[in-house]
Structure formats: structure tokens, C-alpha cells
Amino acid sequence: MTHYLKVLSLIILIFFSKIIVVQSEETLSTRALVSSDQQAILSSEIDGKIINIPIKMGQKFLMGETLIDFDCNLLEAQHQAVEANLNSAQITLRSNVELAQMRSIGIYEVELSQAAVDRAEAELLISSLNIKRCSIKAPYNGQVANVFVKSYESIDRQQPLIEIIGTGILEARLMVPSKWMNWMQVGMPISILIDETDKPYAAKIEAIGANIDPVSQTIDLRAKFIMKYDELLPGMSGTVTFE
Numbered sequence: 001m002t003h004y005l006k007v008l009s010l011i012i013l014i015f016f017s018k019i020i021v022v023q024s025e026e027t028l029s030t031r032a033l034v035s036s037d038q039q040a041i042l043s044s045e046i047d048g049k050i051i052n053i054p055i056k057m058g059q060k061f062l063m064g065e066t067l068i069d070f071d072c073n074l075l076e077a078q079h080q081a082v083e084a085n086l087n088s089a090q091i092t093l094r095s096n097v098e099l100a101q102m103r104s105i106g107i108y109e110v111e112l113s114q115a116a117v118d119r120a121e122a123e124l125l126i127s128s129l130n131i132k133r134c135s136i137k138a139p140y141n142g143q144v145a146n147v148f149v150k151s152y153e154s155i156d157r158q159q160p161l162i163e164i165i166g167t168g169i170l171e172a173r174l175m176v177p178s179k180w181m182n183w184m185q186v187g188m189p190i191s192i193l194i195d196e197t198d199k200p201y202a203a204k205i206e207a208i209g210a211n212i213d214p215v216s217q218t219i220d221l222r223a224k225f226i227m228k229y230d231e232l233l234p235g236m237s238g239t240v241t242f243e
Contacts, residue, residue: 028180028241028242029239029240029241029242030174030175030176030239030240031174031175031237031238031239031240032172032173032174032192032223032237032238032239032240033172033173033174033235033236033237034170034171034172034194034232034233034234034235034236034237034238035170035171035172035173035234035235036165036166036168036170036171036234037166037171038140038142038165038166038168039145039163039164039165039166039234040139040163040164041160041161041162041163042067042068042136042160042161042162042163042164043157043158043159043160043161044070044133044136044155044156044157044158044159044161045133045157045158046070046075046130046133046134046157047154047155047156047157048070048071048072048134048154048155049070049071049152049153049154049155050068050069050070050071050149050150050151050152050153050154050155051069051070051071051151051152052068052069052151053067053068053069053147053149053150053151053162054066054067054069055067055144056144056147057144057145057146057147058143058144059143059144060141060142060143060144060167061138061141061142061143061144061164062138062141063138063139063140063141064137064138065137065138066135066136066137066138067135067136067137067138067144067162067164068135068136068149068161068162069134069135070133070134070135072131072134075127075130075131075134076131078127078130079124079127079128079130079131082120082123082124082127083124085120085123086117086120086121086123086124089113089116089117089119089120090117090120092113092116093110093113093114093116093117096109096110096113097110097113136161136162138164140166140168141166141167141168142164142165142166142167143164143165143167144162144163144164145163145164145165146162146163147161147162147163148160148161148162148163149161149162165234167228168228169224169225169227169228170224170225170228170229170232170234171206171222171223171224171225172192172203172222172223172224172225172238172240173220173221173222173223174220174221174223174240175216175218175219175220175221176218176219176221177217177218177219178212178213178217178218178219179217180242181208181219184205184208184221184242185205185208186205186206186207186208187204187205188204188205188242189202189203189204190202190203190204190205190223190240190241190242191203191240191241192223192225192238192239192240192241193238193239193241194232194236194237194238195236195237195238195239196233196236196237197231197232197236199231200241201225201229201232201238202225202226202227203223203224203225203226204223204224204226205221205222205223206222206223206224207221207222208221209221223240
């Protein structure tokens with residue numbers, strides 16, 4: 001009888017030991033969506049006609065590279081007129097300063113001449129800014145996701161033209177139960193198994209949301225992949241595993 005109890009106790013001990021091991025090795029998972037913090041739809045700041053789109057959908061580009069060119073003959077002509085107006089105002093100012101020194105005119109004429117120069121300089125600055133808007137430059141290294149217009153189309157101000165995505169290190173957005181906050185922290189390593197590639201990728205928790213959804217009792221997280229993976233694209237999804 002004593003031997004039987006010892007054997008039974010040993011079996012029970014082994015059983016509960018296995019339960020403890022399984023619980024300690026438990027993995028928690030959730031879904032994630034790959035995204036980029038460098039993603040934008042660029043629009044025009046002027047009305048005009050497109051004369052060139054040197055880059056097409058899917059092509060990569062470097063920061064500062066021209067994405068779209070507009071026909072700016074009218075703005076350039078206006079710029080020349082403003083420059084001529086500034087030159088005339090400066091000549092008038094110099095002349096009035098000399099006349100004032102000879103007491104041929106009063107100080108108010110000089111002040112009015114200076115105001116005309118200031119106004120012309122401001123108009124020239126505005127014209128220079130408009131000239132810069134004649135071409136859209138890439139704000140960062142990236143890739144064209146979509147082009148909404150074609151060459152020689154006339155477009156309106158604020159009309160969407162091109163969608164771009166940065167080619168830097170991508171992020172992942174995920175949602176987890178709020179009760180996980182008692183052990184989750186920024187910097188925690190995670191693994192994301194991407195559906196489209198069927199491969200796992202290493203990442204880490206970059207930020208934890210500032211509020212909890214009261215209905216679903218979940219909180220948003222932002223993770224960042226530890227390196228740049230060329231095969232990853234925004235919009236891919238996968239399963240996140242927390243060890």
C-alpha cells in the first residue's frame with residue numbers, strides 16, 4: 001500500500017510539473033498591420049498644367065528628386081515683372097535720398113520710397129515661393145505607390161497628385177487586451193509572422209497607446225522592425241507572438 005501511494009504521488013507530481021512547464025512556456029499572440037510613418041499623398045499648391053511626370057508607379061526615388069513638373073511660364077513672367085518693379089523702386093529711393101540731402105524734398109517722400117521698396121521686396125519673395133511650387137520634390141527617400149494625374153492635365157490647387165511611401169524601416173500597428181499592460185513595456189522584443197511572405201520578422205514595441213477602448217478593453221501598440229526588410233510592404237499583415 002505504501003509503495004502504491006509513493007507511485008501515485010510520483011505520477012501526480014510529474015503531471016503537475018508538466019502543467020507548470022506548459023504554463024511557463026505559454027505564448028500570447030495578436031494580429032498586426034504593417035505601416036509606414038513616411039506615407040503621404042502630395043497635392044499641388046498652385047493651379048496649373050502638368051508638363052512632366054518623370055517617375056512612375058512602383059519606381060523608387062531619392063530625397064530632393066523631382067516627382068512632378070508644372071508649366072510655370074506665366075509665373076516666371078510675373079516674377080520678372082516684380083523684379084523690374086523692385087529695381088524701379090530702389091532707383092526712386094536712391095534718387096529721393098539724394099534730393100532729401102539737398103533739401104529739395106522732405107523726409108516723408110523718402111519714407112514713401114522706402115515703403116515702396118519694402119512692398120516690392122515682399123512681392124518678389126511671394127513670387128519666388130510660387131516659382132518653387134512649379135515642381136514637386138521628394139521629401140524623403142521612397143517609392144511611388146500611385147499617380148493620380150497625367151502629363152498635360154490642368155489641375156487645381158490642393159488636388160491630389162501622387163502617393164508616396166518612404167523606404168525606411170517600417171512599423172507595425174497592433175491591438176492587444178488592456179490587461180496585458182501589467183507585463184508589457186516599451187522595448188520588448190516581438191516576432192511577427194507575415195502572412196504574405198510566411199516568414200517571421202524581429203521587431204520591438206516602440207510605443208504604447210495613451211488610452212484604452214472602454215468597449216473592447218483593448219489598447220493600441222506601435223512596433224518597429226529592428227532592420228529594413230526589402231520584401232516588406234505597407235498593408236501586409238501577420239501574427240505577433242509574445243513569448
